[in-house]
Amino acid sequence: MNPQQMEIFYGSGSVGAKGQIVIPVKFRKIFNIHPGDQVIFMGNPQQNAFAVMRADQLSAMQTQLDQAKAQIERANAELANEMKKETKTK
DSSP, X not given: OOGGGOOSOOOOOOBOXXXXXXXXXXXXXXXXXXXXXXXXXXXXXXXXXXXXXXXXHHXXXXXXXXXXXXXXXXXXXXXXXXXXXXXXXX
């Protein structure tokens, strides 16, 4: 999605007697949510806000975070080695 086209409001809904929420069609289409998909609710009680995402996307985010963590750890190890080399040459 083009940043100029980025939206944050996709419609509204209401909570039914059983606590069920209907996800607006536009939201489901843009975020590729289909009947039977598992979704995750995350929130910040201090801001009285929450977000919904597909469960498989959370798993993908975890994989990306794990990869980023591994890259940071490698960079830190390389930096530590470079600092040791520099200290030894002084």
